[in-house]
Amino acid sequence: MTRQDDTAHVHPPLRSREPFRALAMSVERASTVVFDNLEAFQNRTERLYDGFSYGLYGTPTSRQLEDHIAALEGGSRALVVPSGMAAITLVTMATCKGGDRVLVPETLYAPARDMASRFLGPLGIDAVAYDPRLDADLAGLIDKRTRLVWVESPGSATFEVQDVPVIVAAAHEAGALVAADNTWASHLLFRPLDHGVDISMQALSKHVGGHGDLLMGSVAVRDDALFRRLKDTARFLGYGVSPEDCALCERG
Structure with missing residues (x-):
């Protein structure tokens, strides 16, 4: 069957599948994702975490x-999410629901x-806001309802340095997760995951972006089940x- 001229424009030309690599990141824009067949489309939720199902949930870029970021x-x-604030909220x-408790340092953003x-x-x-200098004494604020403890070392503007491993030990003993806002130190000066923290968050608008011209945040983990909770x-x-x-x- 010959394709009609008035509908030919809806069929993009096939492009080479030969591998292409460059030093610069390729920019892939997409909302709708093309599937090879109906079965692949019907099973698209299987691609949420590692593949591509819709532009909102991830592109090759x-x-x-x-x-x-995970490697760094x-x-x-x-x-990656729209901002550092979005990452904190996410x-x-x-990790928390109604009836739960979250501890945040007074120096939090x-x-x-x-x-x-x-x-x-x-x-x-x-x-509940806590004095970031409590360190080991923070254990007294962690109760059975506490699901998450935020740390920030150094703290925003006032630069208190927390004893992160001690706080992690107290939180984990009580069954709580620990998240770090690592924007000030960045991965260049401190890697929270190496010190037992469960979730490391950054406002990429700062060190990583580097030029003050973008808004973005990131969340990094080592546990795949936790990643899926965050992704969902x-x-x-x-x-x-x-x-x-x-x-x-x-590029930044």
Whole structure:
């Protein structure tokens, strides 16, 4: 059957499948993803974590950046989101539910402290601010409802250095996870995952972006089940990042 001229434009020309590699990251834009057949489309949820099912959930460009961040952080998996603030919200929402308790240092990024009091509270999540100098004494604040302990070392603006391994030991003994806002130190000066922290988060808008011209955040982990929880929550919240920003971030 001969293709009609008036519909030919809806069929993109086939391109070579020969492997292509360059030093610069390729920018792959997509909302709709093409599947080889109906069966592949029907099973597209199987691609949520490692493949491609819809542009919002990842493209080759964002996955390359995520793989790079995971390597730099010493993790096995990473996820990029629209901002550092989005990353803090994502981690908290993925690990806590109504009736749970989260501990945050008083030096936590100011908008995140505002989120903890004005957003988490109405959801039934109890956010408690603590003195970042408590270290071992923080164990006294961790109760059976505590699901997450945030650390930030050095702390925003005031630069307190926390005893992260001691805090991790106390939290894990109580069954709580530990997340680090590692924006100030970045992976260049401190790798939280190497010290027992479960989730390492950065605002990529800062050190990694490097030029003050993009907004993005990242979350890195070593546990695949935890990564899937974070990925699902990001999906439910509709988090997505632009491939152009990912390429800028990779270059930074």
